[in-house]
Structures are given as C-alpha cells and as structure tokens.
Amino acid sequence: MTSSPVKTSDGRSERWRAHKEARRQEFVDAALTAVRAKGAAVRLDDVCAVAKVSKSVIYRHFRDKDDLFAAVLEQIAAEVFLPRIASQLDPDLDDWAMLRAAIGAYVALVSEEPQLYRFVFAYSGVGERGDFVGSMESAIAQALGSMMAERLGAAGLRPGAGEPMAYAMVGMVQLATHRWVDHPTVGADELVELLSDVAWQGLAGALPRP
Known part of the structure; x- marks a missing residue:
C-alpha cells in the first residue's frame, strides 16, 4: 500500500535531477561559447548574455564563477x-x-x-x-x-x-x-x-x- 507514493517520489526526484543536470550543461555550453569569443577576458556577464539569464539563475547551479569555469x-x-x-x-x-x-x-x-x-x-x-x-x-x-x-x-x-x-x-x-x-x-x-x-x-x- 505504501509503495506507490515512494515510486512517485523517486520518479519526481529523478526527473528533477535530470532537469538540473541539463540546465547546468546549458550554462556550461553558453560559457564555452562566450570563452570562444572573449578568451581569458571572459566575464560572467558575457555568459549571462549568451544564456539569456541573470547571474542569480546561474548561481542556482554553480557556487560561483570559478565553479562554472x-x-x-x-x-x-x-x-x-x-x-x-x-x-x-x-x-x-x-x-x-x-x-x-x-x-x-x-x-x-x-x-x-x-x-x-x-x-x-x-x-x-x-x-x-x-x-x-x-x-x-x-x-x-x-x-x-x-x-x-x-x-x-x-x-x-x-x-x-x-x-x-x-x-x-x-x-x-x-x-x-x-x-x-x-x-x-x-x-x-x-x-x-x-x-x-x-x-x-x-x-x-x-x-x-x-
């Protein structure tokens, strides 16, 4: 009787984990695009411009700029x-x-x-x-x-x-x-x-x- 809620919870957790990983990868790809344009002078603002998000969104997935880089x-x-x-x-x-x-x-x-x-x-x-x-x-x-x-x-x-x-x-x-x-x-x-x-x-x- 208690197995269904557990499975539902596990399924939601797995979907959320996959979503977070995919979102994180989007920001890595955006940063790579910014790096190819700016090189060592790249800033987090450049990454945000490519990803079309604010810094606060990126900080939900990375501790700081160094973590992203x-x-x-x-x-x-x-x-x-x-x-x-x-x-x-x-x-x-x-x-x-x-x-x-x-x-x-x-x-x-x-x-x-x-x-x-x-x-x-x-x-x-x-x-x-x-x-x-x-x-x-x-x-x-x-x-x-x-x-x-x-x-x-x-x-x-x-x-x-x-x-x-x-x-x-x-x-x-x-x-x-x-x-x-x-x-x-x-x-x-x-x-x-x-x-x-x-x-x-x-x-x-x-x-x-x-």
Whole structure:
C-alpha cells in the first residue's frame, strides 16, 4: 500500500535531477561559447548574455564563477584537447609519423582555438584539478610515455626511459607553442616541422627514424 507514493517520489526526484543536470550543461555550453569569443577576458556577464539569464539563475547551479569555469575546463579537456591529441597516438604509425602527427594536432588546435587556449591558461588553477594545464599535459605525456616504453622494451632498450622522454617532448612543444600563439615568428606548418625535427633529435638514438 505504501509503495506507490515512494515510486512517485523517486520518479519526481529523478526527473528533477535530470532537469538540473541539463540546465547546468546549458550554462556550461553558453560559457564555452562566450570563452570562444572573449578568451581569458571572459566575464560572467558575457555568459549571462549568451544564456539569456541573470547571474542569480546561474548561481542556482554553480557556487560561483570559478565553479562554472572549472566545469568549462573539464569540458574543454574531455571534448576538445585530449581527444584531438589522443587520436594521433596511433600505434600503427611509425615513430616519426606519430610524433609529427601529435605535434601537428596540438599546433593546429592552438591555432584554431586560440581563445580557448588562453582561457585554459588563465583559469588553470580553478576547480579540483588544482593545475588544469599540468594535469592535461600529464595525461598526454603518460599516454605517449606508455607507448614509447613498449617500443623501447621491444627493441631491447630501457623501457623506463619512455616516461621522461615523453614529458620532455610534451614540455618542449607546449612551451614553444605557448610563445608562438601570441608571438608568431613562423607559420603554423613551419612550426610543426621545426618542433618535429627538434623532438626527433632527442629520440633518434633510441627510436631510429625509418
């Protein structure tokens, strides 16, 4: 006799939870649109203008601006940066082709999404990650390092060298691209070639170019 009210309550709770999640996602998407237009200079007013709501409405779903921007960072990582780079770490490619493809994907992404890139660095410290940029770089370096360790081991070389080599490459590419996005002294294609050549020089002794 008492089961129906409980089921009704559970159903309403689930619908309300789904509604809140959908509404929250709307604001993250609106913030992402504002970030693409304003970059690191984005304000909560810009997000409100895109979402066509007041700040008080957004504050029903996020504690503050940093809470919203942390959610935006997570979406940028999950849907933009990491998939783009990870898609180029193809074990079927030879080492040179994979290295150049990964660097090319990173430079192309920064070139195509400079405002997202600037936002990421400006708000890297918000949210639970603590250091968003560092976490993202580590994720890429770990994936690359694991693949390199397998190849080194298969070649009878030290697999433990894969991780520091991967971090060195990721750090070099990130720093050079970070400078380039605001001070481009060469074109994007030339930058990719330069970084690929420099990175390869550091790998050539362990992973000979085909």
